[in-house]
Amino acid sequence: MNCSAHFIVGPTASGKSAAAQYIAEREGQLIVSADSMNLYRGMDIGTAKPGADERNKVDYAGIDLAEPTEKFSVAAYLEAVRPAFESGREVIVSGGTGLYIKCLTEGFDDVPPENAELRIELESLDVHSLEQRAKEDAPGLYESLTEDDRQNPRRLIRILEKKHGGSPAARPSKSWDSKPRSTVVGLHVEREELHKRIAQRVEKMYAVGLLEEARELSQLELSPTALQAIGYAEAFAVLNGEFTVEEAKERTIVRTRQLAKRQMTWFRNQLNVEWINTADYPTKEKLAEAVSGFWKKLGPTKIQM
Known part of the structure:
Protein backbone atom coordinates (compact mmCIF):
# COMPACT_ATOMS: atom_id res chain seq x y z
CA MET A 1 0.00 0.00 0.00
CA ASN A 2 1.53 3.27 -1.13
CA CYS A 3 -0.30 5.58 1.28
CA SER A 4 0.65 8.03 4.00
CA ALA A 5 -0.96 10.06 6.77
CA HIS A 6 -0.22 12.67 9.40
CA PHE A 7 -0.32 11.30 12.95
CA ILE A 8 -1.18 12.97 16.24
CA VAL A 9 -0.84 10.87 19.39
CA GLY A 10 -0.92 11.43 23.11
CA PRO A 11 -2.52 10.26 26.34
CA THR A 12 -6.23 10.45 26.94
CA ALA A 13 -7.49 14.03 27.55
CA SER A 14 -4.40 15.59 25.93
CA GLY A 15 -6.47 17.43 23.29
CA LYS A 16 -5.37 15.44 20.24
CA SER A 17 -8.92 14.80 19.02
CA ALA A 18 -9.86 18.48 19.26
CA ALA A 19 -6.71 19.51 17.41
CA ALA A 20 -7.33 16.96 14.65
CA GLN A 21 -10.96 18.07 14.37
CA TYR A 22 -9.99 21.75 14.13
CA ILE A 23 -7.44 21.10 11.39
CA ALA A 24 -9.69 18.74 9.40
CA GLU A 25 -12.60 21.19 9.46
CA ARG A 26 -10.43 23.82 7.84
CA GLU A 27 -8.32 21.70 5.50
CA GLY A 28 -10.69 18.87 4.57
CA GLN A 29 -8.79 15.81 5.75
CA LEU A 30 -10.43 12.53 6.72
CA ILE A 31 -9.72 11.46 10.32
CA VAL A 32 -8.91 7.86 11.21
CA SER A 33 -9.50 7.17 14.89
CA ALA A 34 -6.81 5.01 16.51
CA ASP A 35 -8.72 4.40 19.72
CA SER A 36 -9.67 0.85 20.64
CA MET A 37 -12.83 1.94 22.49
CA ASN A 38 -14.21 4.30 19.83
CA LEU A 39 -14.92 1.34 17.61
CA TYR A 40 -17.87 0.11 19.76
CA ARG A 41 -21.34 1.32 18.84
CA GLY A 42 -23.42 2.74 21.67
CA MET A 43 -20.37 3.48 23.84
CA ASP A 44 -20.21 7.18 23.11
CA ILE A 45 -20.17 9.24 26.30
CA GLY A 46 -17.70 7.15 28.28
CA THR A 47 -15.23 6.99 25.40
CA ALA A 48 -15.39 10.72 24.57
CA LYS A 49 -16.19 9.71 21.00
CA PRO A 50 -16.57 12.56 18.49
CA GLY A 51 -20.20 13.69 18.60
CA ALA A 52 -22.74 14.00 15.81
CA ASP A 53 -21.93 17.67 15.26
CA GLU A 54 -18.23 16.96 14.85
CA ARG A 55 -18.87 13.99 12.56
CA ASN A 56 -21.21 16.07 10.41
CA LYS A 57 -18.33 18.44 9.73
CA VAL A 58 -15.54 15.89 9.23
CA ASP A 59 -15.46 12.37 7.76
CA TYR A 60 -14.27 9.71 10.20
CA ALA A 61 -13.08 6.12 9.93
CA GLY A 62 -12.34 3.68 12.76
CA ILE A 63 -15.49 4.59 14.71
CA ASP A 64 -18.58 2.43 15.38
CA LEU A 65 -17.14 -0.67 13.75
CA ALA A 66 -18.56 -3.32 16.11
CA GLU A 67 -21.30 -4.04 18.61
CA PRO A 68 -20.25 -3.93 22.27
CA THR A 69 -21.24 -7.59 22.47
CA GLU A 70 -18.46 -8.54 20.04
CA LYS A 71 -14.73 -9.00 20.32
CA PHE A 72 -12.84 -6.98 17.76
CA SER A 73 -9.27 -7.80 16.78
CA VAL A 74 -6.44 -5.54 15.69
CA ALA A 75 -6.48 -7.25 12.30
CA ALA A 76 -10.18 -6.45 11.89
CA TYR A 77 -9.51 -2.81 12.81
CA LEU A 78 -6.76 -2.52 10.23
CA GLU A 79 -8.97 -4.02 7.54
CA ALA A 80 -11.83 -1.68 8.47
CA VAL A 81 -9.74 1.47 8.14
CA ARG A 82 -7.90 0.37 4.98
CA PRO A 83 -10.43 2.09 2.63
CA ALA A 84 -9.72 5.44 4.30
CA PHE A 85 -6.06 5.22 3.31
CA GLU A 86 -6.97 4.02 -0.19
CA SER A 87 -9.46 6.85 -0.73
CA GLY A 88 -6.93 9.24 -2.18
CA ARG A 89 -7.77 11.86 0.44
CA GLU A 90 -5.38 13.38 2.93
CA VAL A 91 -5.68 11.50 6.23
CA ILE A 92 -5.08 12.41 9.85
CA VAL A 93 -4.63 9.52 12.31
CA SER A 94 -5.53 10.56 15.84
CA GLY A 95 -5.56 8.32 18.87
CA GLY A 96 -4.05 6.91 22.02
CA THR A 97 -4.04 3.15 21.36
CA GLY A 98 -0.33 2.66 20.82
CA LEU A 99 -0.62 -0.78 19.27
CA TYR A 100 -2.89 0.55 16.52
CA ILE A 101 -0.40 3.34 15.78
CA LYS A 102 2.49 0.88 15.80
CA CYS A 103 0.78 -1.49 13.38
CA LEU A 104 -0.17 1.34 11.02
CA THR A 105 3.37 2.71 10.92
CA GLU A 106 5.43 -0.49 11.12
CA GLY A 107 3.18 -3.33 9.99
CA PHE A 108 1.15 -6.08 11.58
CA ASP A 109 2.38 -9.30 9.96
CA ASP A 110 4.49 -10.58 12.85
CA VAL A 111 2.24 -9.52 15.74
CA ALA A 169 2.03 -8.27 22.43
CA ALA A 170 3.82 -5.23 23.81
CA ARG A 171 7.20 -6.76 22.98
CA PRO A 172 8.38 -5.56 19.57
CA SER A 173 8.52 -8.32 16.97
CA LYS A 174 11.69 -9.09 15.04
CA SER A 175 10.06 -7.39 12.06
CA TRP A 176 9.48 -4.25 14.12
CA ASP A 177 13.05 -4.34 15.43
CA SER A 178 14.41 -4.45 11.89
CA LYS A 179 12.41 -1.48 10.62
CA PRO A 180 13.29 2.19 11.07
CA ARG A 181 10.74 3.99 13.20
CA SER A 182 8.78 6.81 11.66
CA THR A 183 8.44 10.03 13.60
CA VAL A 184 4.96 11.14 14.62
CA VAL A 185 3.67 14.21 16.42
CA GLY A 186 2.51 13.87 20.02
CA LEU A 187 0.90 16.17 22.58
CA HIS A 188 2.52 16.40 26.00
CA VAL A 189 0.48 17.72 28.91
CA GLU A 190 2.03 18.42 32.30
CA ARG A 191 0.91 15.93 34.92
CA GLU A 192 -1.08 18.35 37.08
CA GLU A 193 -2.89 19.79 34.08
CA LEU A 194 -3.62 16.33 32.66
CA HIS A 195 -5.11 15.19 35.97
CA LYS A 196 -7.28 18.31 36.01
CA ARG A 197 -8.53 17.60 32.49
CA ILE A 198 -9.27 13.97 33.35
CA ALA A 199 -11.34 14.99 36.37
CA GLN A 200 -13.26 17.51 34.27
CA ARG A 201 -13.91 14.90 31.60
CA VAL A 202 -15.31 12.44 34.13
CA GLU A 203 -17.61 15.10 35.61
CA LYS A 204 -18.86 15.93 32.12
CA MET A 205 -19.48 12.26 31.32
CA TYR A 206 -21.86 11.94 34.24
CA ALA A 207 -23.48 15.31 33.57
CA VAL A 208 -24.38 14.43 29.97
CA GLY A 209 -25.80 10.98 30.64
CA LEU A 210 -23.22 8.25 31.22
CA LEU A 211 -25.48 6.39 33.65
CA GLU A 212 -28.34 6.37 31.15
CA GLU A 213 -26.01 5.09 28.42
CA ALA A 214 -24.68 2.41 30.78
CA ARG A 215 -28.24 1.38 31.70
CA GLU A 216 -29.02 0.71 28.04
CA LEU A 217 -25.78 -1.22 27.57
CA SER A 218 -26.43 -3.33 30.64
CA GLN A 219 -29.35 -4.96 28.85
CA LEU A 220 -26.88 -6.57 26.41
CA GLU A 221 -24.52 -9.54 26.72
CA LEU A 222 -21.46 -7.33 26.65
CA SER A 223 -17.99 -8.52 25.70
CA PRO A 224 -15.37 -8.58 28.49
CA THR A 225 -13.73 -5.51 26.95
CA ALA A 226 -16.97 -3.51 27.09
CA LEU A 227 -17.84 -4.70 30.60
CA GLN A 228 -14.46 -3.68 31.98
CA ALA A 229 -14.07 -0.44 30.01
CA ILE A 230 -12.96 2.59 31.99
CA GLY A 231 -15.99 4.61 33.03
CA TYR A 232 -18.50 1.94 32.11
CA ALA A 233 -17.43 -0.64 34.71
CA GLU A 234 -17.88 2.04 37.39
CA ALA A 235 -21.22 3.17 35.96
CA PHE A 236 -22.46 -0.43 35.97
CA ALA A 237 -21.37 -0.64 39.62
CA VAL A 238 -23.50 2.42 40.44
CA LEU A 239 -26.51 0.86 38.72
CA ASN A 240 -25.94 -2.36 40.68
CA GLY A 241 -25.75 -0.50 44.00
CA GLU A 242 -22.07 -1.33 44.50
CA PHE A 243 -20.73 2.26 44.22
CA THR A 244 -22.10 5.68 44.92
CA VAL A 245 -21.82 8.13 42.03
CA GLU A 246 -18.96 9.93 43.78
CA GLU A 247 -17.10 6.65 44.37
CA ALA A 248 -17.57 5.75 40.71
CA LYS A 249 -16.26 9.11 39.56
CA GLU A 250 -13.19 8.83 41.77
CA ARG A 251 -12.37 5.33 40.60
CA THR A 252 -12.84 6.34 36.97
CA ILE A 253 -10.43 9.24 37.49
CA VAL A 254 -7.84 6.91 39.01
CA ARG A 255 -8.16 4.35 36.22
CA THR A 256 -7.95 7.05 33.56
CA ARG A 257 -4.79 8.47 35.12
CA GLN A 258 -3.29 4.97 35.12
CA LEU A 259 -4.24 4.55 31.46
CA ALA A 260 -2.62 7.89 30.55
CA LYS A 261 0.58 6.82 32.28
CA ARG A 262 0.65 3.50 30.38
CA GLN A 263 0.01 5.31 27.12
CA MET A 264 2.94 7.66 27.66
CA THR A 265 5.19 4.71 28.54
CA TRP A 266 4.22 2.99 25.30
CA PHE A 267 4.79 6.07 23.16
CA ARG A 268 8.20 6.73 24.70
CA ASN A 269 9.35 3.13 24.31
CA GLN A 270 7.72 2.08 21.05
CA LEU A 271 7.53 5.16 18.83
CA ASN A 272 9.64 8.10 17.77
CA VAL A 273 7.52 11.03 18.90
CA GLU A 274 8.13 14.71 18.30
CA TRP A 275 6.47 16.08 21.41
CA ILE A 276 4.62 19.39 21.49
CA ASN A 277 4.30 20.93 24.94
CA THR A 278 0.65 21.99 25.08
CA ALA A 279 1.39 24.55 27.80
CA ASP A 280 3.18 26.62 25.16
CA TYR A 281 -0.03 27.03 23.15
CA PRO A 282 -2.85 28.51 25.26
CA THR A 283 -5.64 28.15 22.68
CA LYS A 284 -6.95 25.35 20.49
CA GLU A 285 -6.18 27.43 17.43
CA LYS A 286 -2.54 28.01 18.43
CA LEU A 287 -2.06 24.34 19.28
CA ALA A 288 -3.54 23.26 15.93
CA GLU A 289 -1.20 25.67 14.14
CA ALA A 290 1.76 24.14 15.97
CA VAL A 291 0.67 20.62 15.02
CA SER A 292 0.30 21.63 11.37
CA GLY A 293 3.73 23.22 11.49
CA PHE A 294 5.33 20.04 12.80
CA TRP A 295 3.56 17.99 10.13
CA LYS A 296 4.95 20.25 7.42
CA LYS A 297 8.44 19.89 8.86
CA LEU A 298 8.27 16.10 9.25
CA GLY A 299 6.18 15.25 6.21
CA PRO A 300 3.53 12.50 6.17
CA THR A 301 4.19 9.04 7.62
CA LYS A 302 4.02 6.02 5.32
CA ILE A 303 1.28 3.52 6.17
CA GLN A 304 2.43 -0.10 6.44
CA MET A 305 -0.55 -2.34 5.65
Whole structure:
Protein backbone atom coordinates (compact mmCIF):
# COMPACT_ATOMS: atom_id res chain seq x y z
CA MET A 1 0.00 0.00 0.00
CA ASN A 2 1.53 3.27 -1.13
CA CYS A 3 -0.30 5.58 1.28
CA SER A 4 0.65 8.03 4.00
CA ALA A 5 -0.96 10.06 6.77
CA HIS A 6 -0.22 12.67 9.40
CA PHE A 7 -0.32 11.30 12.95
CA ILE A 8 -1.18 12.97 16.24
CA VAL A 9 -0.84 10.87 19.39
CA GLY A 10 -0.92 11.43 23.11
CA PRO A 11 -2.52 10.26 26.34
CA THR A 12 -6.23 10.45 26.94
CA ALA A 13 -7.49 14.03 27.55
CA SER A 14 -4.40 15.59 25.93
CA GLY A 15 -6.47 17.43 23.29
CA LYS A 16 -5.37 15.44 20.24
CA SER A 17 -8.92 14.80 19.02
CA ALA A 18 -9.86 18.48 19.26
CA ALA A 19 -6.71 19.51 17.41
CA ALA A 20 -7.33 16.96 14.65
CA GLN A 21 -10.96 18.07 14.37
CA TYR A 22 -9.99 21.75 14.13
CA ILE A 23 -7.44 21.10 11.39
CA ALA A 24 -9.69 18.74 9.40
CA GLU A 25 -12.60 21.19 9.46
CA ARG A 26 -10.43 23.82 7.84
CA GLU A 27 -8.32 21.70 5.50
CA GLY A 28 -10.69 18.87 4.57
CA GLN A 29 -8.79 15.81 5.75
CA LEU A 30 -10.43 12.53 6.72
CA ILE A 31 -9.72 11.46 10.32
CA VAL A 32 -8.91 7.86 11.21
CA SER A 33 -9.50 7.17 14.89
CA ALA A 34 -6.81 5.01 16.51
CA ASP A 35 -8.72 4.40 19.72
CA SER A 36 -9.67 0.85 20.64
CA MET A 37 -12.83 1.94 22.49
CA ASN A 38 -14.21 4.30 19.83
CA LEU A 39 -14.92 1.34 17.61
CA TYR A 40 -17.87 0.11 19.76
CA ARG A 41 -21.34 1.32 18.84
CA GLY A 42 -23.42 2.74 21.67
CA MET A 43 -20.37 3.48 23.84
CA ASP A 44 -20.21 7.18 23.11
CA ILE A 45 -20.17 9.24 26.30
CA GLY A 46 -17.70 7.15 28.28
CA THR A 47 -15.23 6.99 25.40
CA ALA A 48 -15.39 10.72 24.57
CA LYS A 49 -16.19 9.71 21.00
CA PRO A 50 -16.57 12.56 18.49
CA GLY A 51 -20.20 13.69 18.60
CA ALA A 52 -22.74 14.00 15.81
CA ASP A 53 -21.93 17.67 15.26
CA GLU A 54 -18.23 16.96 14.85
CA ARG A 55 -18.87 13.99 12.56
CA ASN A 56 -21.21 16.07 10.41
CA LYS A 57 -18.33 18.44 9.73
CA VAL A 58 -15.54 15.89 9.23
CA ASP A 59 -15.46 12.37 7.76
CA TYR A 60 -14.27 9.71 10.20
CA ALA A 61 -13.08 6.12 9.93
CA GLY A 62 -12.34 3.68 12.76
CA ILE A 63 -15.49 4.59 14.71
CA ASP A 64 -18.58 2.43 15.38
CA LEU A 65 -17.14 -0.67 13.75
CA ALA A 66 -18.56 -3.32 16.11
CA GLU A 67 -21.30 -4.04 18.61
CA PRO A 68 -20.25 -3.93 22.27
CA THR A 69 -21.24 -7.59 22.47
CA GLU A 70 -18.46 -8.54 20.04
CA LYS A 71 -14.73 -9.00 20.32
CA PHE A 72 -12.84 -6.98 17.76
CA SER A 73 -9.27 -7.80 16.78
CA VAL A 74 -6.44 -5.54 15.69
CA ALA A 75 -6.48 -7.25 12.30
CA ALA A 76 -10.18 -6.45 11.89
CA TYR A 77 -9.51 -2.81 12.81
CA LEU A 78 -6.76 -2.52 10.23
CA GLU A 79 -8.97 -4.02 7.54
CA ALA A 80 -11.83 -1.68 8.47
CA VAL A 81 -9.74 1.47 8.14
CA ARG A 82 -7.90 0.37 4.98
CA PRO A 83 -10.43 2.09 2.63
CA ALA A 84 -9.72 5.44 4.30
CA PHE A 85 -6.06 5.22 3.31
CA GLU A 86 -6.97 4.02 -0.19
CA SER A 87 -9.46 6.85 -0.73
CA GLY A 88 -6.93 9.24 -2.18
CA ARG A 89 -7.77 11.86 0.44
CA GLU A 90 -5.38 13.38 2.93
CA VAL A 91 -5.68 11.50 6.23
CA ILE A 92 -5.08 12.41 9.85
CA VAL A 93 -4.63 9.52 12.31
CA SER A 94 -5.53 10.56 15.84
CA GLY A 95 -5.56 8.32 18.87
CA GLY A 96 -4.05 6.91 22.02
CA THR A 97 -4.04 3.15 21.36
CA GLY A 98 -0.33 2.66 20.82
CA LEU A 99 -0.62 -0.78 19.27
CA TYR A 100 -2.89 0.55 16.52
CA ILE A 101 -0.40 3.34 15.78
CA LYS A 102 2.49 0.88 15.80
CA CYS A 103 0.78 -1.49 13.38
CA LEU A 104 -0.17 1.34 11.02
CA THR A 105 3.37 2.71 10.92
CA GLU A 106 5.43 -0.49 11.12
CA GLY A 107 3.18 -3.33 9.99
CA PHE A 108 1.15 -6.08 11.58
CA ASP A 109 2.38 -9.30 9.96
CA ASP A 110 4.49 -10.58 12.85
CA VAL A 111 2.24 -9.52 15.74
CA PRO A 112 0.22 -12.41 17.22
CA PRO A 113 -3.41 -11.21 16.69
CA GLU A 114 -4.81 -12.82 19.86
CA ASN A 115 -2.05 -11.37 22.03
CA ALA A 116 -2.53 -7.95 20.50
CA GLU A 117 -6.22 -8.05 21.31
CA LEU A 118 -5.53 -9.38 24.82
CA ARG A 119 -3.04 -6.59 25.50
CA ILE A 120 -5.57 -3.91 24.59
CA GLU A 121 -8.16 -5.55 26.86
CA LEU A 122 -5.76 -5.90 29.80
CA GLU A 123 -4.49 -2.34 29.53
CA SER A 124 -8.03 -1.09 30.10
CA LEU A 125 -8.04 -2.63 33.60
CA ASP A 126 -6.86 -1.12 36.85
CA VAL A 127 -4.56 -2.93 39.29
CA HIS A 128 -7.43 -4.38 41.34
CA SER A 129 -9.16 -5.80 38.27
CA LEU A 130 -5.89 -7.18 36.90
CA GLU A 131 -5.17 -8.84 40.23
CA GLN A 132 -8.60 -10.49 40.27
CA ARG A 133 -8.15 -11.63 36.68
CA ALA A 134 -4.72 -13.08 37.47
CA LYS A 135 -6.08 -14.96 40.50
CA GLU A 136 -8.79 -16.51 38.34
CA ASP A 137 -6.89 -17.16 35.10
CA ALA A 138 -3.36 -17.82 36.31
CA PRO A 139 -3.45 -18.72 40.02
CA GLY A 140 -0.11 -20.55 39.96
CA LEU A 141 1.72 -17.70 38.31
CA TYR A 142 -0.02 -15.20 40.55
CA GLU A 143 1.13 -17.05 43.69
CA SER A 144 4.72 -16.88 42.43
CA LEU A 145 4.66 -13.06 42.46
CA THR A 146 6.00 -10.99 45.33
CA GLU A 147 3.63 -8.65 47.16
CA ASP A 148 5.12 -5.70 45.29
CA ASP A 149 4.67 -7.43 41.93
CA ARG A 150 1.01 -8.11 42.72
CA GLN A 151 0.51 -4.34 42.75
CA ASN A 152 2.47 -3.82 39.53
CA PRO A 153 0.22 -3.70 36.43
CA ARG A 154 3.05 -4.68 34.10
CA ARG A 155 3.83 -7.83 36.09
CA LEU A 156 0.16 -8.82 36.21
CA ILE A 157 -0.29 -8.25 32.48
CA ARG A 158 2.85 -10.25 31.78
CA ILE A 159 1.66 -13.37 33.62
CA LEU A 160 -1.78 -13.18 32.00
CA GLU A 161 -0.18 -12.96 28.56
CA LYS A 162 2.08 -15.87 29.44
CA LYS A 163 -0.92 -17.90 30.61
CA HIS A 164 -2.76 -17.31 27.34
CA GLY A 165 0.25 -18.29 25.24
CA GLY A 166 2.82 -16.61 23.05
CA SER A 167 5.08 -13.67 23.66
CA PRO A 168 3.60 -10.47 25.06
CA ALA A 169 2.03 -8.27 22.43
CA ALA A 170 3.82 -5.23 23.81
CA ARG A 171 7.20 -6.76 22.98
CA PRO A 172 8.38 -5.56 19.57
CA SER A 173 8.52 -8.32 16.97
CA LYS A 174 11.69 -9.09 15.04
CA SER A 175 10.06 -7.39 12.06
CA TRP A 176 9.48 -4.25 14.12
CA ASP A 177 13.05 -4.34 15.43
CA SER A 178 14.41 -4.45 11.89
CA LYS A 179 12.41 -1.48 10.62
CA PRO A 180 13.29 2.19 11.07
CA ARG A 181 10.74 3.99 13.20
CA SER A 182 8.78 6.81 11.66
CA THR A 183 8.44 10.03 13.60
CA VAL A 184 4.96 11.14 14.62
CA VAL A 185 3.67 14.21 16.42
CA GLY A 186 2.51 13.87 20.02
CA LEU A 187 0.90 16.17 22.58
CA HIS A 188 2.52 16.40 26.00
CA VAL A 189 0.48 17.72 28.91
CA GLU A 190 2.03 18.42 32.30
CA ARG A 191 0.91 15.93 34.92
CA GLU A 192 -1.08 18.35 37.08
CA GLU A 193 -2.89 19.79 34.08
CA LEU A 194 -3.62 16.33 32.66
CA HIS A 195 -5.11 15.19 35.97
CA LYS A 196 -7.28 18.31 36.01
CA ARG A 197 -8.53 17.60 32.49
CA ILE A 198 -9.27 13.97 33.35
CA ALA A 199 -11.34 14.99 36.37
CA GLN A 200 -13.26 17.51 34.27
CA ARG A 201 -13.91 14.90 31.60
CA VAL A 202 -15.31 12.44 34.13
CA GLU A 203 -17.61 15.10 35.61
CA LYS A 204 -18.86 15.93 32.12
CA MET A 205 -19.48 12.26 31.32
CA TYR A 206 -21.86 11.94 34.24
CA ALA A 207 -23.48 15.31 33.57
CA VAL A 208 -24.38 14.43 29.97
CA GLY A 209 -25.80 10.98 30.64
CA LEU A 210 -23.22 8.25 31.22
CA LEU A 211 -25.48 6.39 33.65
CA GLU A 212 -28.34 6.37 31.15
CA GLU A 213 -26.01 5.09 28.42
CA ALA A 214 -24.68 2.41 30.78
CA ARG A 215 -28.24 1.38 31.70
CA GLU A 216 -29.02 0.71 28.04
CA LEU A 217 -25.78 -1.22 27.57
CA SER A 218 -26.43 -3.33 30.64
CA GLN A 219 -29.35 -4.96 28.85
CA LEU A 220 -26.88 -6.57 26.41
CA GLU A 221 -24.52 -9.54 26.72
CA LEU A 222 -21.46 -7.33 26.65
CA SER A 223 -17.99 -8.52 25.70
CA PRO A 224 -15.37 -8.58 28.49
CA THR A 225 -13.73 -5.51 26.95
CA ALA A 226 -16.97 -3.51 27.09
CA LEU A 227 -17.84 -4.70 30.60
CA GLN A 228 -14.46 -3.68 31.98
CA ALA A 229 -14.07 -0.44 30.01
CA ILE A 230 -12.96 2.59 31.99
CA GLY A 231 -15.99 4.61 33.03
CA TYR A 232 -18.50 1.94 32.11
CA ALA A 233 -17.43 -0.64 34.71
CA GLU A 234 -17.88 2.04 37.39
CA ALA A 235 -21.22 3.17 35.96
CA PHE A 236 -22.46 -0.43 35.97
CA ALA A 237 -21.37 -0.64 39.62
CA VAL A 238 -23.50 2.42 40.44
CA LEU A 239 -26.51 0.86 38.72
CA ASN A 240 -25.94 -2.36 40.68
CA GLY A 241 -25.75 -0.50 44.00
CA GLU A 242 -22.07 -1.33 44.50
CA PHE A 243 -20.73 2.26 44.22
CA THR A 244 -22.10 5.68 44.92
CA VAL A 245 -21.82 8.13 42.03
CA GLU A 246 -18.96 9.93 43.78
CA GLU A 247 -17.10 6.65 44.37
CA ALA A 248 -17.57 5.75 40.71
CA LYS A 249 -16.26 9.11 39.56
CA GLU A 250 -13.19 8.83 41.77
CA ARG A 251 -12.37 5.33 40.60
CA THR A 252 -12.84 6.34 36.97
CA ILE A 253 -10.43 9.24 37.49
CA VAL A 254 -7.84 6.91 39.01
CA ARG A 255 -8.16 4.35 36.22
CA THR A 256 -7.95 7.05 33.56
CA ARG A 257 -4.79 8.47 35.12
CA GLN A 258 -3.29 4.97 35.12
CA LEU A 259 -4.24 4.55 31.46
CA ALA A 260 -2.62 7.89 30.55
CA LYS A 261 0.58 6.82 32.28
CA ARG A 262 0.65 3.50 30.38
CA GLN A 263 0.01 5.31 27.12
CA MET A 264 2.94 7.66 27.66
CA THR A 265 5.19 4.71 28.54
CA TRP A 266 4.22 2.99 25.30
CA PHE A 267 4.79 6.07 23.16
CA ARG A 268 8.20 6.73 24.70
CA ASN A 269 9.35 3.13 24.31
CA GLN A 270 7.72 2.08 21.05
CA LEU A 271 7.53 5.16 18.83
CA ASN A 272 9.64 8.10 17.77
CA VAL A 273 7.52 11.03 18.90
CA GLU A 274 8.13 14.71 18.30
CA TRP A 275 6.47 16.08 21.41
CA ILE A 276 4.62 19.39 21.49
CA ASN A 277 4.30 20.93 24.94
CA THR A 278 0.65 21.99 25.08
CA ALA A 279 1.39 24.55 27.80
CA ASP A 280 3.18 26.62 25.16
CA TYR A 281 -0.03 27.03 23.15
CA PRO A 282 -2.85 28.51 25.26
CA THR A 283 -5.64 28.15 22.68
CA LYS A 284 -6.95 25.35 20.49
CA GLU A 285 -6.18 27.43 17.43
CA LYS A 286 -2.54 28.01 18.43
CA LEU A 287 -2.06 24.34 19.28
CA ALA A 288 -3.54 23.26 15.93
CA GLU A 289 -1.20 25.67 14.14
CA ALA A 290 1.76 24.14 15.97
CA VAL A 291 0.67 20.62 15.02
CA SER A 292 0.30 21.63 11.37
CA GLY A 293 3.73 23.22 11.49
CA PHE A 294 5.33 20.04 12.80
CA TRP A 295 3.56 17.99 10.13
CA LYS A 296 4.95 20.25 7.42
CA LYS A 297 8.44 19.89 8.86
CA LEU A 298 8.27 16.10 9.25
CA GLY A 299 6.18 15.25 6.21
CA PRO A 300 3.53 12.50 6.17
CA THR A 301 4.19 9.04 7.62
CA LYS A 302 4.02 6.02 5.32
CA ILE A 303 1.28 3.52 6.17
CA GLN A 304 2.43 -0.10 6.44
CA MET A 305 -0.55 -2.34 5.65
